[in-house]
Amino acid sequence: MNTCKRIRQHLELADFMAEDSFSLAIEQHLATCAECRRFQSEMLQLKHLLKTEQRVSAPADFELRLQIQIRRVRAEQRTVWLPWIPTPALSALAVVVVCTVVLSVYTSIPGPTGISQDPTAAHKPTPNSGPVQLVQPKPLKPEPAEGLSLVMAATGSTEPQNRPSPRSNRQHDLNPDKVLVLVRDQNNTENFVTVPTVIFGAQPVINTNAPRTEPADDAQHIF
Amino acid sequence: MSIALSYGIELNLERTIPIESASDHELVAATKEGDELAFQEIVRRYRNPITNFVFRMLNDYDRAVELAQETFLRIYANSGRYEATFSFSTYIYRIATNLAISELRQRKRRQLFSIFTPWKTAPESPEDEQMLDLPDTRPLQDEDLIDRERRLALSKAIKTLPEKYRAALVLRDVEGISYENIAQILDISEGTVKSRINRARNMLREKLQAYL
Structure with a gap:
């Protein structure tokens, strides 16, 4: 029985070899064992059946249908182009976008001595009474059409001063209750006037027609 | 009738050979360069073996033709990424085998579902x-x-x-x-x-x- 099993395994591994190529031992066994002979015969018939199995062919319009499908795929590729961008290129683009956003956010954050973008910063109490922050740090130019021009700034100083540079203004303490107004008269003389902080949307109004005698005490004449 | 197949080989030399005598790898290389005739030759060589193979796997001629078409479509779409590691026949039969096995698994799932369909007499x-x-x-x-x-x-x-x-x-x-x-x-x-x-x-x- 073990011999039969071994012979059959050999027949299977021989991959349907022709009978004349079998070894002498196998041939002798096949001559005496009917079961193994039947096994070999069935395997040979099976091989013949599989080999002579009728082959099917592709239909006549196979290539035409394929061409249509290829054109459809091409059209889809043209419309949906994004997925065809190679992944490294997309990754590089994403990195560039992220870096740009991070840089823009970083530069917009004020530093310890930076200029605040918040126009209401002067009204907010700060615990450390930080440096003066100019709301409008543009250089002043003579404007002949106007009698007076205003520049508002927050400051801790109540004394009128000469026009300070932004750097010198930063040296002052911030007083949230006062607003320093730079007034330029018709002679282009500039004076600072301290006024109370604007509350509830009230805006300082300067009457340019009113006679001005003491610029330092303008707090009462402003409103 | 002999159609000339033009394609570039190493050292940037150009040579022209009849399309019928081009190897599968040469045809794929030409397809990669956009040569439509080369792809048609690939289809002509393999359409019948692939259709027959898928048909023997599925025992469904119409579906076998569809999957054979899908096989060639994938060959065309991925020709740019084709690497001649194995023979081309191995590559195309692998695609066809995967498609056929996937189809068989889908059918098996559908059959499993139908088992639970009540009162099927x-x-x-x-x-x-x-x-x-x-x-x-x-x-x-x-x-x-x-x-x-x-x-x-x-x-x-x-x-x-x-x-x-x-x-x-x-x-x-x-x-x-x-x-x-x-x-x-x-x-x-x-x-x-x-x-x-x-x-x-x-x-x-x-x-x-x-x-x-």
């Missing part, structure tokens, strides 16, 4: 009826009838083989592909290929006992 189609039909062992009078019956039984028997055995058997015994190439197509060892083929043959032999 009669077969819904003639094919279902045939599947339940036992082989008639009585001798037939006509040789043609016998042969037709035997081939029908063979098709049914192949259809009942597990997909992993079926793929190996069809590739070897129907398509005549070498063990080495089958191992590459199925991505398994050569020993496993031989084992699966032997197992499939024995299963077929047992199923077709009445016809052998």
Whole structure:
């Protein structure tokens, strides 16, 4: 029985070899064992059946249908182009976008001595009474059409001063209750006037027609 | 009629060869460069073997044609990424095998679902009826009838083989592909290929006992 099993395994591994190529031992066994002979015969018939199995062919319009499908795929590729961008290129683009956003956010954050973008910063109490922050740090130019021009700034100083540079203004303490107004008269003389902080949307109004005698005490004449 | 195939080879030399004598790799390289004629030649060479192979796997001609088309479509779409590591036939048969096995698995899932369909008393189609039909062992009078019956039984028997055995058997015994190439197509060892083929043959032999 073990011999039969071994012979059959050999027949299977021989991959349907022709009978004349079998070894002498196998041939002798096949001559005496009917079961193994039947096994070999069935395997040979099976091989013949599989080999002579009728082959099917592709239909006549196979290539035409394929061409249509290829054109459809091409059209889809043209419309949906994004997925065809190679992944490294997309990754590089994403990195560039992220870096740009991070840089823009970083530069917009004020530093310890930076200029605040918040126009209401002067009204907010700060615990450390930080440096003066100019709301409008543009250089002043003579404007002949106007009698007076205003520049508002927050400051801790109540004394009128000469026009300070932004750097010198930063040296002052911030007083949230006062607003320093730079007034330029018709002679282009500039004076600072301290006024109370604007509350509830009230805006300082300067009457340019009113006679001005003491610029330092303008707090009462402003409103 | 000889159509010239122009393609670039190493050292930037250009040579022109008849398209019929170009190797598969050369045709794929030309397809990569946008040569439509080269791709048509690939289709002409492999449309029948691939259709036949998928048909033997599925026993469904219409679906076999669709999957053969899908195979060529994938070849075309991925020609830019093709690397000539194996022979082209290995590459195309691997795609076709994967598609066929995927289709068989989908069908199996659908069949599993139908088992739980209640009150199914009669077969819904003639094919279902045939599947339940036992082989008639009585001798037939006509040789043609016998042969037709035997081939029908063979098709049914192949259809009942597990997909992993079926793929190996069809590739070897129907398509005549070498063990080495089958191992590459199925991505398994050569020993496993031989084992699966032997197992499939024995299963077929047992199923077709009445016809052998």
